[in-house]
Amino acid sequence: MRGNQPLHIPVRTIMTPGPVEVDPRVRQAMSHSILGQFDPAFTSIMNETMQLLREVLQTKNEWAFPIDGTSRAGIEAMLCSVIEEGDKVLIPCFGRFGYLLKEITERCGAEVTIIEKEWGQVFEPEEIIRALKKEQPKILAMVHGDTSTGRMQPLQEIGKACRELDILFIVDAVATVGGTDVKTDEWFIDGLITGTQKCLSVPSGMAPLTYNERVENILKERKSIEQGLITERSEVNVKRRIKSNYFDLSQLQDYWSPARLNHHTEATAMLYGLNEGLKLILEEGLEQRFERHRVNEQALVAGIKAMGLTLFGDEASKMPTVTCISIPAGVNGEQVRRMLLDEFGIEIASSFGPLAGKIWRIGTMGYSCQKRNVLLTLGALEAVLIASGVSVHRGEAVQAALSYYSEALKEERAVL
Amino acid sequence: MRGNQPLHIPVRTIMTPGPVEVDPRVRQAMSHSILGQFDPAFTSIMNETMQLLREVLQTKNEWAFPIDGTSRAGIEAMLCSVIEEGDKVLIPCFGRFGYLLKEITERCGAEVTIIEKEWGQVFEPEEIIRALKKEQPKILAMVHGDTSTGRMQPLQEIGKACRELDILFIVDAVATVGGTDVKTDEWFIDGLITGTQKCLSVPSGMAPLTYNERVENILKERKSIEQGLITERSEVNVKRRIKSNYFDLSQLQDYWSPARLNHHTEATAMLYGLNEGLKLILEEGLEQRFERHRVNEQALVAGIKAMGLTLFGDEASKMPTVTCISIPAGVNGEQVRRMLLDEFGIEIASSFGPLAGKIWRIGTMGYSCQKRNVLLTLGALEAVLIASGVSVHRGEAVQAALSYYSEALKEERAVL
Numbered sequence: 001m002r003g004n005q006p007l008h009i010p011v012r013t014i015m016t017p018g019p020v021e022v023d024p025r026v027r028q029a030m031s032h033s034i035l036g037q038f039d040p041a042f043t044s045i046m047n048e049t050m051q052l053l054r055e056v057l058q059t060k061n062e063w064a065f066p067i068d069g070t071s072r073a074g075i076e077a078m079l080c081s082v083i084e085e086g087d088k089v090l091i092p093c094f095g096r097f098g099y100l101l102k103e104i105t106e107r108c109g110a111e112v113t114i115i116e117k118e119w120g121q122v123f124e125p126e127e128i129i130r131a132l133k134k135e136q137p138k139i140l141a142m143v144h145g146d147t148s149t150g151r152m153q154p155l156q157e158i159g160k161a162c163r164e165l166d167i168l169f170i171v172d173a174v175a176t177v178g179g180t181d182v183k184t185d186e187w188f189i190d191g192l193i194t195g196t197q198k199c200l201s202v203p204s205g206m207a208p209l210t211y212n213e214r215v216e217n218i219l220k221e222r223k224s225i226e227q228g229l230i231t232e233r234s235e236v237n238v239k240r241r242i243k244s245n246y247f248d249l250s251q252l253q254d255y256w257s258p259a260r261l262n263h264h265t266e267a268t269a270m271l272y273g274l275n276e277g278l279k280l281i282l283e284e285g286l287e288q289r290f291e292r293h294r295v296n297e298q299a300l301v302a303g304i305k306a307m308g309l310t311l312f313g314d315e316a317s318k319m320p321t322v323t324c325i326s327i328p329a330g331v332n333g334e335q336v337r338r339m340l341l342d343e344f345g346i347e348i349a350s351s352f353g354p355l356a357g358k359i360w361r362i363g364t365m366g367y368s369c370q371k372r373n374v375l376l377t378l379g380a381l382e383a384v385l386i387a388s389g390v391s392v393h394r395g396e397a398v399q400a401a402l403s404y405y406s407e408a409l410k411e412e413r414a415v416l
Numbered sequence: 417m418r419g420n421q422p423l424h425i426p427v428r429t430i431m432t433p434g435p436v437e438v439d440p441r442v443r444q445a446m447s448h449s450i451l452g453q454f455d456p457a458f459t460s461i462m463n464e465t466m467q468l469l470r471e472v473l474q475t476k477n478e479w480a481f482p483i484d485g486t487s488r489a490g491i492e493a494m495l496c497s498v499i500e501e502g503d504k505v506l507i508p509c510f511g512r513f514g515y516l517l518k519e520i521t522e523r524c525g526a527e528v529t530i531i532e533k534e535w536g537q538v539f540e541p542e543e544i545i546r547a548l549k550k551e552q553p554k555i556l557a558m559v560h561g562d563t564s565t566g567r568m569q570p571l572q573e574i575g576k577a578c579r580e581l582d583i584l585f586i587v588d589a590v591a592t593v594g595g596t597d598v599k600t601d602e603w604f605i606d607g608l609i610t611g612t613q614k615c616l617s618v619p620s621g622m623a624p625l626t627y628n629e630r631v632e633n634i635l636k637e638r639k640s641i642e643q644g645l646i647t648e649r650s651e652v653n654v655k656r657r658i659k660s661n662y663f664d665l666s667q668l669q670d671y672w673s674p675a676r677l678n679h680h681t682e683a684t685a686m687l688y689g690l691n692e693g694l695k696l697i698l699e700e701g702l703e704q705r706f707e708r709h710r711v712n713e714q715a716l717v718a719g720i721k722a723m724g725l726t727l728f729g730d731e732a733s734k735m736p737t738v739t740c741i742s743i744p745a746g747v748n749g750e751q752v753r754r755m756l757l758d759e760f761g762i763e764i765a766s767s768f769g770p771l772a773g774k775i776w777r778i779g780t781m782g783y784s785c786q787k788r789n790v791l792l793t794l795g796a797l798e799a800v801l802i803a804s805g806v807s808v809h810r811g812e813a814v815q816a817a818l819s820y821y822s823e824a825l826k827e828e829r830a831v832l
Contacts, residue, residue, distance in 0.1 A: 005695075007445055007691060008457065009449060010457050014451075016452055018681060019450050022449065030446050030447055031444060032423060033427070033428070034430060035426075035428060039757065041424065041428075068485050068486050068620075068621055069484055070662075070682075072662055072680050073680070096644030100642065103642055104662075107658070107659050107661055109659075195681075197681050203686070204453075205686050226515070227518065227519060228511070228512030228515035229768050229769060243525075244496075244660065245488065245516070245519055245520045264486040264488050265434060265435055265611075265620040266620065268619045269619035269621065269685070275423060352678070353644050
């Protein structure tokens with residue numbers, strides 16, 4: 001019987017763009033005992049989590065709650081709840097996750113138009129606004145930070161244009177919320193989705209989202225009530241009904257409202273973890289937290305450059321939570337990653353599609369985003385590159401990062 | 417700053433049909449640190465979990481893995497991956513969750529025919545087989561144990577007929593797997609879904625499923641690869657493409673296969689918990705575990721009857737994991753439940769639709785299914801009923817259950 005072998009979880013330093021390490025307080029929260037989903041002790045945790053989410057997502061929206069699923073579950077819930085057959089959707093793609101939006105949106109039955117940037121660049125807001133005026137879509141869906149290329153798209157001007165043109169603005173902010181500024185309301189974002197396993201630093205498995213009245217008005221028109229729940233049969237506008245039960249935001253909203261209309265059984269332990277993770281963020285303070293992410297990223301970048309490696313992609317649009325490095329010619333990127341993991345217990349990431357085998361990606365997200373981790377990663381990466389026969393400036397990387405940190409400390413910037 | 421208030425989780429005895437209590441070993445497993453999703457230490461946990469699932473689901477199927485979402489996420493994944501626009505689906509309904517299958521199936525674009533039983537009864541296999549021959553659907557979808565009425569539908573004859581008629585047999589076994597016998601292969605089930613928060617006794621948030629080659633053949637024909645993952649654009653048969661990305665079993669299968677083609681980021685902590693929960697089941701032994709569920713249920717039933725209360729529903733088809741009690745005339749069922757929770761920290765359930773306010777439901781599932789819990793619940797329920805002015809046979813319930821347990825122990829039956 002295999003039952004006798006306990007779980008083996010080796011110690012890791014996780015420097016990928018997710019999943020990242022989790023504060024011990026979050027892991028401990030998840031190990032609490034179960035509460036029933038309609039137990040007032042549990043519904044009060046649900047309500048508190050909504051309020052914590054509003055603060056972290058910088059919104060006054062009434063609706064802010066998690067989808068029980070990984071990040072793309074939240075994206076699909078948002079998109080399939082607002083898209084009806086034949087709706088026009090415009091998607092600017094500047095990396096893998098723009099194409100994921102395209103794929104999800106197409107499957108929802110939308111007529112999708114994409115505009116594309118070479119991986120490593122982002123759009124000028126003007127380019128997108130021109131396309132909005134030309135295509136006149138119902139929805140503009142786009143990624144805020146695309147981890148596949150490490151680029152971040154400025155959103156405020158685009159949001160403003162959407163509002164003026166009465167276009168719904170849906171944003172995938174999975175890789176940025178909790179690590180860098182994301183101003184849902186100020187940037188005119190109508191629906192925003194994030195994930196737990198990146199800068200929120202909670203295990204993968206929930207996708208918090210928020211939406212405003214512009215989205216809610218669509219939900220109201222498409223709403224139906226589950227038949228087994230009520231005595232009378234409800235009128236269902238079958239043609240306009242949301243194509244998924246699990247992702248039906250109108251039903252989920254009823255479940256998260258004081259009505260508590262039964263839908264799924266809320267994921268107890270994950271909600272404990274999310275609740276604790278959000279509290280940790282607000283205890284640290286959003287501004288402090290973003291500053292900590294910037295300082296650690298810049299120390300990492302200083303080290304990478306000092307080693308003689310080249311950063312990939314447009315510098316102005318670099319995500320502060322992901323650093324992409326061009327793999328030097330002749331180096332097998334996967335062998336380097338494997339040695340980092342096997343010998344040092346440190347994980348960094350590769351990339352996808354046109355960048356597969358061409359770049360490494362180092363994440364500095366959430367609880368993983370610490371001075372200690374940055375220094376250990378730089379030292380280990382240098383050692384592995386030397387062992388792989390790559391010519392680097394020996395001994396410089398860690399020193400450059402240490403110097404950066406002491407400057408930052410002098411300026412009283414947040415480090416951790 | 418709200419951050420200073422820690423999570424408040426009061427002690428509860430959870431005697432509902434889910435979510436139920438969780439073995440401390442599972443809670444501890446979930447508090448382990450994070451591993452990256454492609455870390456060999458993690459993928460080996462994924463592989464082991466598949467093997468454990470095969471054993472618990474009593475199948476030789478190659479594919480057995482969890483969907484990252486609650487039970488109905490698994491149901492929707494299975495149904496939307498096999499149903500194409502206009503497919504005929506037959507759904508026999510004998511409670512709330514049959515109507516849930518109908519709702520999900522309709523949203524997948526199927527032409528749905530339902531046959532219905534009054535809540536509290538199940539079907540004669542012959543009735544369903546007749547309907548199969550008349551309707552000739554592509555799929556028969558049905559619930560094994562419907563917790564809303566506490567009834568369980570025998571499946572083997574129906575499964576055999578489906579195989580002979582070349583109809584796909586999809587079963588929602590959310591409320592039965594791990595608590596009573598569910599023989600996926602022997603009962604000719606093509607696709608089976610369960611959930612974690614009931615008899616598997618793991619927190620809500622995952623939906624393990626399994627399917628055979630008959631399902632896999634459909635997936636093969638509908639498969640597409642995510643565009644951002646590959647360099648070349650893949651041919652997509654848009655018309656037949658599965659309508660959901662998150663629930664696309666063909667892509668999920670690639671992710672769980674040695675190819676490990678990236679899809680979502682597997683829910684790390686939930687998988688640790690599922691892995692440990694499955695090990696606990698196999699350590700106990702399936703037969704022993706089912707016996708424990710029967711003994712505790714029968715002790716509970718003996719107590720309920722001795723108190724003078726009436727069980728609801730057809731006795732022959734009673735689920736061994738849920739006991740439904742008719743609320744005595746004039747009693748406010750919600751007040752009784754509330755007093756049980758507030759004064760004793762014990763939770764029992766109400767029901768839905770036509771049974772709302774008419775029955776209480778007591779679950780005996782997984783880790784909650786213990787002698788101690790049964791005895792405490794009987795004693796507390798009696799006290800609350802007396803306090804509510806209900807006439808019961810005082811002092812009899814707990815004694816009846818104790819007698820049942822000592823008989824069971826003499827016969828060397830499993831108790832816990």
